[in-house]
Amino acid sequence: MARISSLSEAIQSAVRDGDTVALEGFTHLIPHAAGHEIVRQGRKELTLIRMTPDLIYDQLIGMGCVSRLVFSWGGNPGVGSLHRLRDAIENGWPQKLELEEHSHAAMANAYEAGAAGLPCAIFRGYIGGDLPKVNSKIKRVTCPFTGEELAAIPAHRPDVAVIHAQRADKAGNVMIEGVLGVQKEAVLASKRSVVTVEEIVDELPERSLNAVVLPHWTVGHVVEVPGGAWPSYAQGYYPRNNGFYKEWDAISRERDSFHTWMKENVLSKGPEVFAKYARKHRMAAE
Amino acid sequence: MADYKPNEMMTVAAARALKNDDVCFVGIGQPSAACNLARLTHAPNITLIYESGTLATKPNILPLSIGDGELCETALTTVSVPEMFRYWLQGGRIKVGFLGGAQIDRFANLNTTVVGPYDKPKVRLPGGGGAPEIATSCGEIFIIMAQGKRSFVDKLDFVTSIGHVSGGDSRAKLGVKTKGPTKLITDLAMLEPDPETKEMTVVSIHPGVTREQIQENSGWPIKFAAKVGETPPPTQRELEVLRDLHAQTNRAHAEAA
Numbered sequence: 001m002a003r004i005s006s007l008s009e010a011i012q013s014a015v016r017d018g019d020t021v022a023l024e025g026f027t028h029l030i031p032h033a034a035g036h037e038i039v040r041q042g043r044k045e046l047t048l049i050r051m052t053p054d055l056i057y058d059q060l061i062g063m064g065c066v067s068r069l070v071f072s073w074g075g076n077p078g079v080g081s082l083h084r085l086r087d088a089i090e091n092g093w094p095q096k097l098e099l100e101e102h103s104h105a106a107m108a109n110a111y112e113a114g115a116a117g118l119p120c121a122i123f124r125g126y127i128g129g130d131l132p133k134v135n136s137k138i139k140r141v142t143c144p145f146t147g148e149e150l151a152a153i154p155a156h157r158p159d160v161a162v163i164h165a166q167r168a169d170k171a172g173n174v175m176i177e178g179v180l181g182v183q184k185e186a187v188l189a190s191k192r193s194v195v196t197v198e199e200i201v202d203e204l205p206e207r208s209l210n211a212v213v214l215p216h217w218t219v220g221h222v223v224e225v226p227g228g229a230w231p232s233y234a235q236g237y238y239p240r241n242n243g244f245y246k247e248w249d250a251i252s253r254e255r256d257s258f259h260t261w262m263k264e265n266v267l268s269k270g271p272e273v274f275a276k277y278a279r280k281h282r283m284a285a286e
Numbered sequence: 287m288a289d290y291k292p293n294e295m296m297t298v299a300a301a302r303a304l305k306n307d308d309v310c311f312v313g314i315g316q317p318s319a320a321c322n323l324a325r326l327t328h329a330p331n332i333t334l335i336y337e338s339g340t341l342a343t344k345p346n347i348l349p350l351s352i353g354d355g356e357l358c359e360t361a362l363t364t365v366s367v368p369e370m371f372r373y374w375l376q377g378g379r380i381k382v383g384f385l386g387g388a389q390i391d392r393f394a395n396l397n398t399t400v401v402g403p404y405d406k407p408k409v410r411l412p413g414g415g416g417a418p419e420i421a422t423s424c425g426e427i428f429i430i431m432a433q434g435k436r437s438f439v440d441k442l443d444f445v446t447s448i449g450h451v452s453g454g455d456s457r458a459k460l461g462v463k464t465k466g467p468t469k470l471i472t473d474l475a476m477l478e479p480d481p482e483t484k485e486m487t488v489v490s491i492h493p494g495v496t497r498e499q500i501q502e503n504s505g506w507p508i509k510f511a512a513k514v515g516e517t518p519p520p521t522q523r524e525l526e527v528l529r530d531l532h533a534q535t536n537r538a539h540a541e542a543a
Contacts, residue, residue: 026339026353028355074413077351081411082412103415105371109371112372128445129445129447131418178363179338179355240351240354240537246539
């Protein structure tokens with residue numbers, strides 16, 4: 001049942017040391033503010049799941065919150081490497097990072113299987129390549145009807161899903177628009193969830209009959225954090241700040257410059273810093 | 287003849303390979319530039335699909351990421367990522383998949399995972415993303431990659447997605463029914479698989495490029511088809527549209543900073 005709370009309270013209560021956490025968002029609606037709160041609260045030994053780990057995972061990894069990563073594409077989209085992720089894999093800094101590496105199709109199927117309450121995901125994939133050689137979770141099953149060999153991997157069942165959405169109503173019903181990614185599946189597959197939103201409104205606005213809504217009884221904490229997806233974007237509110245994604249390349253390249261940035265912009269600040277990126281009212285598409 | 291860069295020749299040659307009625311799964315970077323150049327020139331009705339779930343998108347600027355708002359706002363519709371991979375890709379709805387990579391071998395297998403051993407990589411690359419299933423589920427695959435000894439290698443450090451595996455009928459023997467890589471477009475030439483051996487073979491050389499140059503930038507003894515053509519140079523219009531697209535993109539990305 002949804003509870004409207006503060007961000008620190010939500011992370012305090014939902015995310016514990018050693019948890020498996022999925023902070024999802026497929027380039028859109030990435031829960032940056034919530035990720036920063038996890039860093040501030042100093043969570044350790046997390047297993048992070050995400051199809052496309054980007055800046056916020058780079059930050060969590062560089063700050064030593066993470067011991068294991070389940071993923072399918074880890075980079076700074078259109079820019080290049082995630083330097084903190086690479087430093088962890090190539091040099092074990094600040095700690096060793098265990099990898100469970102998949103393809104996008106596998107990850108998307110595993111979230112869907114988790115949401116559907118199934119133990120595993122079955123799909124046509126992983127044919128001929130080397131990923132099954134380095135990931136023992138990738139198995140083959142035979143279709144009992146046609147004899148076709150298919151790929152199987154375990155369903156994702158995170159302890160916690162953390163997502164950002166455009167808005168929720170006062171009861172905690174959450175509405176998502178635009179590039180949807182796997183957020184609905186991630187929340188439904190998880191035991192607990194934290195949803196940050198641009199705004200909490202009295203009633204969800206006029207919407208398509210098939211709008212993507214997570215009913216209040218499927219979500220845990222709902223927190224209003226305007227701008228909370230920045231530098232990713234919130235469709236209808238603010239655009240992706242491609243310039244910051246490019247700047248991150250220089251900030252994160254060295255351990256010192258990374259730490260300085262984290263200290264100034266995360267450790268000594270709170271979620272209110274995101275408000276300056278927000279638009280108070282929904283704008284027309286740019 | 288217009289003055290142009292090898293990279294522009296590559297993008298133009300790749301765009302020309304696409305047809306007006308193609309349904310194309312687009313990767314970020316070079317593939318995205320080529321696909322949108324095709325859409326803005328000879329293939330206005332091409333269907334471009336990005337793995338973020340945007341179907342039939344018509345971006346005015348090139349996206350920096352695979353899920354930029356621009357893609358969603360100009361799309362016919364946007365579906366969830368599980369639906370994208372299950373119904374549209376695995377369901378066999380995509381005719382052409384457009385891929386790039388860090389390393390390629392003579393059978394057009396691709397590596398986007400690691401340079402060096404997997405457990406102790408020299409360079410950790412982003413990983414496969416959608417490529418492993420794009421490579422086997424799309425009707426055919428076009429690959430766009432600049433040539434060099436470090437990227438065109440004799441043996442891949444890691445096979446992220448398969449092309450023609452070890453040549454001949456080895457791809458079909460794995461149970462894969464799609465064609466695999468039918469075109470490899472580089473900054474020097476166009477290659478296609480030999481009908482028998484499936485080794486990628488030079489079929490057309492870009493203007494001003496020599497066979498020696500192509501060989502020097504390949505990590506294996508490169509094969510040339512019996513009849514090798516010359517790639518027509520970019521037209522004035524192709525260059526204008528491409529440069530305009532890049533200029534608009536740079537302007538938009540700088541504004542957002």
